[in-house]
Amino acid sequence: MAAVDRFSFLFTEISKTITAYTEAFAIIGTLYTAKKTLNTALQLYDVVKVHLVARGQQNLVTRFGPWAVVTGSTDGIGKAYAQELARAGVNIILISRSQDKLRKTARELETTFHVETLTIKADFSKGSEIYESISSQLQGKDIGILVNNVGVYDYPQYFVDVPLEKLWQLININIGAATAMSRIVLPQMIEKRKGAIVNITANTALHPTPQIAVYAATKTYLDFLSRAIQYECKDKGITVQSLMPSYVATRMTQFTDASPSVLIPSASVYARHAVSTLGISSRTTGYFPHTVQFWVSSMLPEWLWMWGSSRLNSAIRRKTQLTMQLREARLREKLPQL
Ligand SMILES: NC(=O)c1ccc[n+]([C@@H]2O[C@H](COP(=O)([O-])OP(=O)(O)OC[C@H]3O[C@@H](n4cnc5c(N)ncnc54)[C@H](OP(=O)(O)O)[C@@H]3O)[C@@H](O)[C@H]2O)c1
Structure with missing residues (x-):
């Protein structure tokens, strides 16, 4: 009898402990589910706000200023982004490496959108030596928007197979340019207490990516840079946006042989959507189908x-x-x- 008594006593004690654990797990589960539900609701709200509600509601010149600088602006996303800004009445400073393409793009913007332009010929692969000249050519311009678009991508290769010179070019173009240009333009924005910097990163910023290790890492750098400067400047009237597209049909993605589609938009379709998110979101893909891809990618282990x-x-x-x-x-x- 005594043994049975001891067993029932033990059973009662164990049951109490299990009930306590069950209750603790139930509370943790409820909190976790509530957090996930709240996050999903906030993300959905953000998607609706960024991609639907806010589109086309703002005057970019009044909000940010009369001039925009766009790097790598003679082709692809940079050129299309410059066209969208010009459509909104913003004067454009184009920076790229080919004088002929600069002249042609500037003429197109002036005749189509009746805005002023300025062209600066610069090769961002050269590193620090080019910025003094760029800085002096920007003097006196009331710059409201800086689009750090320039970026290069080499075909996938193992890190050790990429020549060192190419790696320096990637670093100078993909992250050196955005870092130096932001440092040049930001002080005057802070002084005026208005302005926007757009850093074109990529969804490859989400995870390390083998065989394009340096390209993907440069995009993570830009994403982190944008978010940190946004935090520093949030009370100074400045917007810093990390713009994270997936594939866009440009010269850079020619290797996919893909023609423009909903998932791989043309540069002009992408830019139209991306510009409408400027000042609305500080971290976005800029294009709804890419946001869906981004969600899926970010959930992958x-x-x-x-x-x-x-x-x-x-x-x-x-x-x-x-x-x-x-x-x-x-x-x-x-x-x-x-
Ligand atoms: N396309 C995509 O699927 C995709 C996806 C995610 C992120 N992005 C990012 O979006 C940005 C633009 O890409 P994109 O596809 O539009 O590229 P793109 O079509 O190849 O155009 C690149 C632009 O940058 C200029 N450029 C290249 N090297 C330069 C240098 N050393 N100095 C000065 N200008 C230079 C080019 O001028 P030239 O015409 O003289 O060469 C051109 O105007 C990049 O940062 C890229 O990483 C692109």
């Missing part, structure tokens, strides 16, 4: 992203290398005939 992107990049690398070998072979065949 890192190992799965690494594995998937590694396989995809291996396929792109092999295809690109084959195309390059074929091109070289054709050139060699032609050479003796010349």
Whole structure:
């Protein structure tokens, strides 16, 4: 009897403990579910606000200022973004490396949108030596918007196979330019207590990406830079936006052979959507279908992203290398005939 008594006593004690644990787990579960539900609701609210409600409601010149600087503005997203700003009446300062393309783009903007332009020829791959000249050419311009768009992407390769010189070019163009340009333009924005900086990052900023390790890392740098400067400037009337597109059909993504679609918009469709989010969101893809992709990507565990992107990049690398070998072979065949 005594043994049974002891057993029932033990059972009662264990039951009490289990009930206490169950209740604790139930509370943790409820809090976790509530947090997840609140996060999802806030994200949905943000999507509706950024992609639907806020579109086309603001005067960019009044809100930010009469001039915008766009780096890498003679092609792709940069050119399309400059066109959208010009459509809104903003005068454009174009910075790129080809004088002919600069002149042509500036003329198009002036005749189509009746805005003023200024062109600055600069090669961002050169590093720190170019900024004194850029800074002096920007003197006297009331700059309200800086779009740090310039960026280059080499085809996927293993890190050790990329020549060191190419790595420095990637660093100078993809992160050196945005860092230096922001440092040049921000003080006058702070003085006026208005302005916007847009850093074009990419959804590759979300996870480390094998075979485009440096490109992806430069985009993470830009995302972190944007968020930190946004925090520093939030009480100074300045907006710093991290703009994180997925694929956009430009010269950079020619290797995909994809024509523009809903998931891979043309640069002009992308820019129209992205500009409408300026001043509304400090971190966005700028384009609703990309926001859906972003959500999916951000939920993937890192190992799965690494594995998937590694396989995809291996396929792109092999295809690109084959195309390059074929091109070289054709050139060699032609050479003796010349
Ligand atoms: N396309 C995408 O799917 C995608 C996705 C995510 C993020 N992004 C980012 O979006 C930005 C624009 O990409 P994009 O696809 O529009 O590129 P793009 O079509 O290749 O255009 C790049 C622009 O930058 C200029 N540029 C290139 N190297 C330069 C240098 N060393 N100095 C000065 N200007 C230079 C080019 O001038 P030239 O015409 O003289 O070469 C061109 O105007 C990049 O930062 C990229 O990383 C693109």
